[in-house]
Amino acid sequence: MPTVTGTDDVFGEVAEKFEFLENFARGYFKRLGFEEVRTPIIEYSWVFRKTLGDSSEIVMHQMYSFEDKDGKEVVLRPEGTAAAVRFYIEKIQSAKPRAKLFYIGPMFRRERPQKGRYRQFHQIGCEMFGFDSPESDAYIIFILSEFFRNIGVQHKIEVNSVGCPTCRPRYSSALKEFFEAKTLCEDCQKRKERNPLRILDCKKDIEVVKDAPNILDFLCQKCKSHFELVLNNLKNFGVKFEINPKIVRGLDYYTGTVFEVFSTKFSNAIAAGGRYDLLVEFMGGHPTPALGFAIGVERTVDLLELSSERNRLGLFICYTSEGKQKAFDFFTRVVVSLNLISAGKGGTSHVGEIREHIVKRFDISVEGTKSLKSQVRYADSQNFRFIAIIGKNEIEKGVITFRDLQNSYQFEMKEDELLF
Ligand SMILES: [Zn+2]
Numbered sequence: 001m002p003t004v005t006g007t008d009d010v011f012g013e014v015a016e017k018f019e020f021l022e023n024f025a026r027g028y029f030k031r032l033g034f035e036e037v038r039t040p041i042i043e044y045s046w047v048f049r050k051t052l053g054d055s056s057e058i059v060m061h062q063m064y065s066f067e068d069k070d071g072k073e074v075v076l077r078p079e080g081t082a083a084a085v086r087f088y089i090e091k092i093q094s095a096k097p098r099a100k101l102f103y104i105g106p107m108f109r110r111e112r113p114q115k116g117r118y119r120q121f122h123q124i125g126c127e128m129f130g131f132d133s134p135e136s137d138a139y140i141i142f143i144l145s146e147f148f149r150n151i152g153v154q155h156k157i158e159v160n161s162v163g164c165p166t167c168r169p170r171y172s173s174a175l176k177e178f179f180e181a182k183t184l185c186e187d188c189q190k191r192k193e194r195n196p197l198r199i200l201d202c203k204k205d206i207e208v209v210k211d212a213p214n215i216l217d218f219l220c221q222k223c224k225s226h227f228e229l230v231l232n233n234l235k236n237f238g239v240k241f242e243i244n245p246k247i248v249r250g251l252d253y254y255t256g257t258v259f260e261v262f263s264t265k266f267s268n269a270i271a272a273g274g275r276y277d278l279l280v281e282f283m284g285g286h287p288t289p290a291l292g293f294a295i296g297v298e299r300t301v302d303l304l305e306l307s308s309e310r311n312r313l314g315l316f317i318c319y320t321s322e323g324k325q326k327a328f329d330f331f332t333r334v335v336v337s338l339n340l341i342s343a344g345k346g347g348t349s350h351v352g353e354i355r356e357h358i359v360k361r362f363d364i365s366v367e368g369t370k371s372l373k374s375q376v377r378y379a380d381s382q383n384f385r386f387i388a389i390i391g392k393n394e395i396e397k398g399v400i401t402f403r404d405l406q407n408s409y410q411f412e413m414k415e416d417e418l419l420f
């Protein structure tokens with residue numbers, strides 16, 4: 001039985017990569033002073049209709065929306081920023097005008113089915129409220145770049161400025177004029193009037209777009225000097241980047257600096273973001289500058305290479321009928337004190353190693369009526385690194401036998417030596 005079109009089950013190695021990425025992100029962004037917010041997956045539709053615009057592609061074609069039983073229109077969130085802004089205005093702004101937030105979770109868009117595009121996809125995002133300096137733009141790009149470097153993902157960064165309500169309309173009309181007599185794809189034909197900027201990132205019209213006017217020639221003085229300072233600060237941070245005047249974000253609320261991160265593997269960005277100084281006010285909050293980014297989890301997971309050491313992990317207890325009672329005593333004694341056992345500490349290297357694996361993964365056979373041999377086979381098939389064997393011999397000697405399934409050697413140890 002298949003899953004809903006555009007969705008997929010996450011399991012096995014891919015689930016491990018999701019876990020690794022989410023754990024790393026949580027630790028990394030917390031250390032940098034970001035606080036996690038878990039907003040609901042469903043929101044009232046105005047949150048996105050207002051911010052993305054009723055005529056935007058997402059709102060018109062891609063939002064999962066339905067009328068709730070009380071007649072209110074509810075949507076599955078198509079992106080994280082608008083929800084974070086809604087939360088910031090409602091719960092944070094009055095007490096703390098400056099806030100650094102991050103979120104991790106699924107988003108939903110009814111995209112045309114194609115490889116690498118999901119209707120339920122996941123994002124890790126950061127948002128900074130109350131920061132207007134060019135240093136903050138450079139900072140957020142720097143930490144995003146370092147995020148990918150830390151997890152071993154080769155990438156390049158492209159930056160641009162999409163101007164402000166003073167200068168962008170001038171650019172829009174210059175674009176309209178330029179595209180006037182040109183032949184464009186069906187979608188862009190419609191974009192010509194409504195949103196000519198979006199034509200710039202069309203994959204079908206690359207040839208036509210080549211000679212289009214450059215937005216950087218149209219920036220007002222304020223936008224121009226802000227952008228120049230952002231570029232200077234990026235150099236101070238040691239961030240390598242390229243300026244790409246064709247970058248316009250798919251979401252219309254961006255102002256000023258925008259950026260995208262690309263890997264060598266896909267043409268689509270693996271992360272993107274920018275400044276959205278007008279969005280908080282537009283959604284009903286006090287005027288507050290803000291900026292942020294979102295990382296595509298599925299695309300990043302595709303690029304992750306975890307070390308094979310992760311494969312064989314943990315300790316599994318096997319026993320014979322004579323050893324059963326002691327095996328269960330050992331198991332419960334470890335489980336009740338799991339939070340007291342720390343990895344790597346202990347008198348001998350064996351103790352340290354076993355503890356290290358207990359912390360990572362720990363289980364017992366619940367098929368004790370099966371032969372010891374078949375319990376060991378099970379542990380092997382589940383990729384456990386160590387097994388503990390408790391049988392007649394071990395009971396008589398008052399020890400537990402530990403076998404390393406990776407390096408095929410075994411040793412005996414007393415339970416008390418291992419635990420306390
Ligand atoms: Zn401007």
Ligand SMILES: [Zn+2]
Binds near residue numbers: 185186187188204205
């Ligand atoms: Zn097009």
